[in-house]
Amino acid sequence: MQGKTVVITGGNAGIGKEAAVGLAKLGARVIITSRNEQRGQTARQEIVDRSGNTDIVVMTLDLASFRSIRFFASELQDRVDRLDVLVNNAGLILRRRTVTEEGFEATFGINHLGHFLLTDLLLDRLQASAPARVVVVASDAHQSAKRGLDFDDLQSTRHYRFTKVYGKSKLANIYFARELARRLEGTGVTSNSLHPGFVRSEFGRGGDLGTLYGFGIKYLAAPFAISPEKGALATIYLASSPEVEDATGGYYVKSRRSLPSKVAQDDDAARRLWEMSEQLVASVPA
Numbered sequence: 001m002q003g004k005t006v007v008i009t010g011g012n013a014g015i016g017k018e019a020a021v022g023l024a025k026l027g028a029r030v031i032i033t034s035r036n037e038q039r040g041q042t043a044r045q046e047i048v049d050r051s052g053n054t055d056i057v058v059m060t061l062d063l064a065s066f067r068s069i070r071f072f073a074s075e076l077q078d079r080v081d082r083l084d085v086l087v088n089n090a091g092l093i094l095r096r097r098t099v100t101e102e103g104f105e106a107t108f109g110i111n112h113l114g115h116f117l118l119t120d121l122l123l124d125r126l127q128a129s130a131p132a133r134v135v136v137v138a139s140d141a142h143q144s145a146k147r148g149l150d151f152d153d154l155q156s157t158r159h160y161r162f163t164k165v166y167g168k169s170k171l172a173n174i175y176f177a178r179e180l181a182r183r184l185e186g187t188g189v190t191s192n193s194l195h196p197g198f199v200r201s202e203f204g205r206g207g208d209l210g211t212l213y214g215f216g217i218k219y220l221a222a223p224f225a226i227s228p229e230k231g232a233l234a235t236i237y238l239a240s241s242p243e244v245e246d247a248t249g250g251y252y253v254k255s256r257r258s259l260p261s262k263v264a265q266d267d268d269a270a271r272r273l274w275e276m277s278e279q280l281v282a283s284v285p286a
Ligand SMILES: NC(=O)c1ccc[n+]([C@@H]2O[C@H](COP(=O)([O-])OP(=O)(O)OC[C@H]3O[C@@H](n4cnc5c(N)ncnc54)[C@H](OP(=O)(O)O)[C@@H]3O)[C@@H](O)[C@H]2O)c1
Pocket: 009, 010, 011, 012, 013, 014, 015, 016, 034, 035, 036, 039, 061, 062, 063, 064, 089, 090, 091, 092, 110, 137, 138, 139, 140, 195, 196, 197, 198, 199, 200, 201, 202, 203, 204, 206
């Protein structure tokens, strides 16, 4: 990865931070994003110390704000000439329905729509840097969205069951990676999604799940989870391995190409989500 530039959204914690350490060890310049400058700088120091690579940069990004996403994309492109890998990693689950700065349901808004806009803004730079890769951290939790996305209520205004809403946002991640791969065919930019395994990260612990569920994840479920280092292996593999240099449109579970749910293989639904996402982004003046 010498000479390559990698951006990892949410690289200040959990799977993203471990992926940053792994890719930094391989020699990449790694740009991690953080909502909070101090948290980002602390993570940066840890990544530098553990990898021995000092070419690690922190930039502020809040995926719940189109303003922040546009500012980040513009700053990034002023700062770096090339972008070899974009890892759309940041994500969360929210027990209560909240909305982003633009009023979109926040799980959908952060996990899918924010990354949709970000990737769109960085696409020219990725294509100019080809061969390049987009890696999307999805989840097997997409399997819970058995009936697919509710295109009449993408903002979950009618029902809000947080596990379902999270599962749907991860289904949206898989649709996005597949449709992006289709649209980028022949450009030298690949797009794949992955399930990292059940990982003992900070996921669901920051109060986003409330005390009871947060406690459940931390103390009851954690013993069954893998370490964040192991959880980052699939991301590192898709971001760097020559084995998957030309692979695109795939879904990987622990570094093996596998099939997502039947619903997730519905390319018409993937296209429909893409078109609706374009409309949602366009509905907010830039
Ligand atoms: N843990 C698992 O078992 C598991 C399983 C399958 C898939 N995943 C997926 O793996 C990805 C990483 O999760 P993780 O387990 O590493 O969780 P984590 O330790 O909680 O890390 C999540 C990262 O996302 C960032 N983030 C949250 N909201 C954001 C926003 N509005 N804008 C920008 N960044 C934001 C967080 O930054 P802050 O520090 O600012 O909060 C943090 O860096 C997620 O997409 C998750 O869905 C996790």
